[in-house]
Amino acid sequence: MDADLAHISALASLCSTSRHLNNIATRHLYHHVRGKHWWRLARTLLARKDLAHRIRSMRIPSVTGVEEADCPPQVVAYYDSQRKIYLDAFLGDDRDEAMFHLGDDELYKGGGNIPVEILSSLCPNLETLESDIYYFGTFRFCAPHSMLHLRSIALSHNDTRYGMSLEHVAPLFRAAPNITHALFCMVSSCDKLDVTLPKLISLDFRKSTFSGSSLVDILSACPNLKTFRYEMGSAMVGDEQFTLREARDVFLAHAPKLESLCLDTSDNEIWKEDWDEAEASEVGGLFAERGVWLAFKPSIWGRRVRTSRPFAP
Incomplete structure (x- = not known):
């Protein structure tokens, strides 16, 4: 991280040296950006479409709200226009529901997804995106097929309890x-995802807990999935958790291209009876017959000694 900041600082210094060096350094400076002061970055990207098109990697951490007096008018105008485009597609009660967390003052609140929605919609050539997001809908300003270069995403729920609903990322x-x-x-649920990601080959869930039906929805959207890793969360994330038997049936039925499956239940304190280590060994044999490698990490709870045992087939 320090090396990255030093690199950015050096490039920023070059920008003030001469016009020629400014042109060279700016292109590299905007290759990878962070959205901490998101309203300033949004103002720049709105004014300089050429820079917006150069951005390949973006990280948007948890951000605070911006004072109304400090928010650039260009950013306010863009938010209003994008919000109108989005809401005009809804009528009646659906429109009222769509208005949730898209109010006039949402731009100035902390703890929302508006910065993520604005910045991501301005960068059509993004290849990697990392962001903290909240419970409710996000990426609503991103039009279908507007980010065709995006290959890798990492999204974290921005709270210490409950979890995100994956359909909000649709x-x-x-x-x-x-x-x-x-x-x-x-992630705590996935309901009616209604999308297909034909090129998605690797899915990794950390500290998550969701039902068997959610697992079906997720796998149905990823017909060519090869690698699936699941690290079970605690009851603080959600109150539903698919069982080992459900995992067996769902993966065998809905993941035809699967090659590797990792199930880490080491933090499983609530659902231990549904994840028996001996039964996992039998399930591993079934997967092996299909050419799928299963790695299973049992719960540490109830053991006399807490171990850091690696995955074992």
């Missing part, structure tokens, strides 16, 4: 159908 999936690798932290 607009990003529609905007970026060529995603190949996805990592999610703290």
